[in-house]
Amino acid sequence: MAAQFINGQVVSAETGQPVENVRVFHAQSNLQVFTNTEGEFEIRAEIPTKLQFSLLGYTSYSETVTAEKVKIRLQPEIGQLSEVLIQAANIPKSVRELPASVSLIRSAELSKTDNFNLVQSFNKASGVFVNQGALNTNKITIRGIGARSQYSTNRIKAYLNGIPVTTAEGELTLDDLDPEIIEKVEIFKGPVSSVFGAGLGGAINLYTKYSFENSAGVQFDYGSFHTRKMGARAGFSENDLSGTIFLTNLNSDGWRQNSAYERSSFNGNFQLDHTEKTHWNLFISATNLKAYIPSSLNLEDFQNAPEKAAFTWRQAAGYEHYNRQIAGISLSHSFSEKFSNLSSVFFTARNAYEPRPFNILDENRQSLGVRTKFNYESSFLERQASLSFGTEAMREWYETGTFQNLYEEQQANGSLEGERLSLNNQHRQYLNLFAQANWIITEKFQAEAGASLNFTGYELIDDFDDSVDQSGKYNFSPVVSPRLGISYELFEEKNLYASASHGFSTPSVAETLTPEGLINTDLKTETGWNYEIGFKGNWFQKKLYTELNLYSIQVRNLLVARRVDNDQYVGVNAGKADHNGVEFTSVYQENMDENWHIQLRITGNLTDYHFDRFVDLGENYSGNELPGVPEYSLIPSAEVGFKNFGFYLNYQAFGRMALNDANAVYTEAYQLLNSQLRYSNNLGKLDYSLKVGANNLFDEAYAASVVTNAVGFGGASPRFYYPGNPRNYYGSISVKYQF
Structure with a gap:
């Protein structure tokens, strides 16, 4: 031929x-x-x-x-961290060239822990701290932002395949995502509102795995506390159409009382290369979760009986049960070599039922949104320049109601729904307009400038027939968030960078209500400026990558959620706070020969987070440490590979944390040691892998999560502490066949 x-x-x-x-x-x-x-x-x-x-x-x-x-x-090489393009940036750049602090966690790093919890690996990113009270109780903070939140993650914007998973009022849940479906995570640290909108702490962008082969596989995991997970995946690729489907089921009895957990999920990712210039992507996700809640403990129980559940939560058999759906379709089109567009339409829904000792919460949420971004390559003063601009908008419908919990009237443990206490409908919406320009001034010097304009509003409709009408509308003042960054290649593949960026976070609907149930129109958006300088560099033929940065986030109109009852918080703007810190990352990887390879990694941060000016209810907390954040973290790890075997060791050390604004109570510093042994091979077209591991080898007693500013009602001691799991073990086996 x-x-x-x-x-x-x-x-x-x-x-x-x-x-x-x-x-x-x-x-x-x-x-x-x-x-x-x-x-x-x-x-x-x-x-x-x-x-x-x-x-x-x-x-x-x-x-x-x-x-x-x-x-x-x-496929990008795992070891070439500095050269990986940051996909979520408006104008994609490599890690080294981007004048911002971005931590990258790839699937290979996620696999070095058990397969039960996604967010536990985020602690390996410098400046990020994850409170892990239970499989379903996680709180993520970035550079201390959001640490004073009681139970959930806020002030962080997150996307899954470009679909916002943060609600319109800023609350985020990621712990129900299965780590097996994630290809990589990009964590932007510090305010990035010029790119992503509301998110004073930063942004988390997650991307699921793609399959470009015809294959099928299964996986089984088993761990301590009778934790077991079964998963199946299938991939196909035919001409211009490809896709991947994941099915998983996770069950656990839990270590503590009233901590049983069950989660089933479906995830599908499909791609169509319509033409060389037009590409479609469809992502669908559905999750069903039921998790019992042991809640937090006071100091005496934390020290002497950490396996206990809080008495009232055990008596009520408190739990959360919800169904969540995510769907999004995106279109990428290149109009020319210089002009392109990426647009997506997305829908999310969640309906939940949560019996708690003080009431039973019933809620239903749907949201619909769009995001579009245009990129244009041009020149300015005969130098390469890039422009990106677009918009993101979301409309959310949220219905929430509470009922009496008559659990005390039952002989056995368990909740019993009583009379309705409230019924509200909330409409939330935001519109974010953004633009960014990058300019390569010389071969070594680059600059970028961007800004966004945000509009956010709430509408509250009180449908409960009582003497108090909480209905009302409130639109926050428009917020402009600029950003400026520069990067200079001091020596070959060694860059200095500096940036200044503005960020903001809006109060939740609940925080805007006064104790009388009326909307507080005097409440302001929490804002902050981040000033940062840093170094990123490769050494020894890219075997060693190092990163060091110093930052200062100055928060103004500090939003304080003051707890006035078991389930009622009042938001107030109470002052100013400064988040100062140093972060460092170093990764060394070398293939010694065709059989041996080694990877050494160390990340960490030193923090000085304090109230600049903070007076609350007549108490002056100015100069005090911010509660809920370790004073330092140090996380070294080592991996050694020989042929098909791999051994991984990870050490984590965290400093003490203040537990309240008065700094009257602190946790103790703690350290964890985790290990894993892996083996992988193939028999023709059949790939298989085995791994066993252990967490908390020192069997350290520590607070894995804390409730900042906990209040003891009725003379009870405040329940600050979620105890961490004792020493525990896990194992996994997976097989995949390529057709």
Whole structure:
């Protein structure tokens, strides 16, 4: 057969973006070509034939080509951390070149823990701290922002495949996502409102795994406390259509009383390459969860009987049960080599039922939104420049009601629904307009500037027939959030950067209500400025990557959620706070020979978070430490691989934490040691892997989560503490067959 021209495109398997300058080699004819800026190539060869694809920073790949048109997806190398493109940035850049602090957690790092909890791995990112009270009780803080939240994560914007998973009023739940579906996590630290809107602490962008092969697999995990998980996955790829489906079920009896947990989930990710310039993506997720709640403990129980549940929560058999759905469809289109657009439409829904000792909460939430972003490549003063602009909007409908909990009238433990106490409908919406420009001033010096304009409003409709009408509307004043960043390559692959960025967070609907149930129109948006300088550099032929940054976040109109009853908080603007800190990351990786490889990693941070000016109810807390944040963290880890075996050791040390604004009570510093042994191999087309591990090898007694500013009602001691799990073990086996 005569030789033919093979036309193809090479894209990143992580981002789907074209990859330039990939070497395409045909060994039979000793012919090579390189991809252009659109990742496209043309090579003359006789079909079928084998082509080899290689580029520094990507895993080399070979494929037998059987058609005149082909699409190749290259996987970035795990060790090339500094060169990975940050996908969520308005104008994608590599980690090293981006004038911002972004931590990257990839699936290989997620797999070094048990497969039960996604967010536990976030602690490995410098400046990030995760309170882990239970599988369903997690609170994430970034640079101390959000630490004073009682139970949930707020002031952080999060996206899953570009779909906002933070509610319109700023609350976030990520602990119900299965780690097996996640390919990578990008954590932006510090205010990034110019890109993502409301999110004073930062942003978390998660991306699910793609499959470009026909395969099927199953996995089984078992751990202490009778924790077991079963999962199945299937992938297909046919011409321009590919997809991946995940099914998982997780059950656990829990270590503490009243802590049983069950979660079932479905996740599907589908891609259609309609043309070379037009690509569709569809993501669907459904989760059903029922988790009992042991709640927090006072100091005496925490020290002497940490396995106990709080008495009233055990007596009421308190739990949360919800169904959550996420769906989004996105369209990527290149109008030309210089002009492109990415647009998405998304829908989320959640209905929940939560019996608590003080009442029973019944809630239903739906949200609908759109996001679109245009990118344009141009030049300015004969230097390369890039422009990005777009908008994001969301409308949320939220119905919430409470009932009496008559659990005390029952002989056995358990909740009993009584009379209705409240019924409210809330309409929440926001509109965010954003723009950013990047300019390569010289070969070594780059600058970026951006800004966003945000509009947020709430409407509350009180449908409960009583003497108090809480109905009302409130629109916050528009917020402009600018950002400026510069990056200078001081030496080859060693960059200095500096940035200044503005961020904000709006109060929740509950925080806007006065004790009388009326909307407090005097409440202001919490705002802050982040000033940051840092260094990012590669050493020893990219075997070593180091990052060091110093930052100061100055928060104004500090929003304080003052607890006035078991289930009632009142928001007040109480002053100012300064979040100052140092973060560092260092990763060394080397392949010693064809059998041995080693990776050493260390991350950590030192903090000085304090109230600049804070007076609440006549008490002056100015100068005090912010509660709920460790004074330091240090997390070194080591991984050694020999042939098909891998051994991983991870040490975590955290400083003490203040528990209230008065700094009258502190936790003790603690340290954890975790380990894992892995083995992977294949039998023809069958891939299989085994792993066993242990957490908390020291069997340390520690507070895994805290309730800041806890109040003891009725003369009871305040319940600050969620005890961490004692020493525990897990094992996993997985198999995958490629058709």
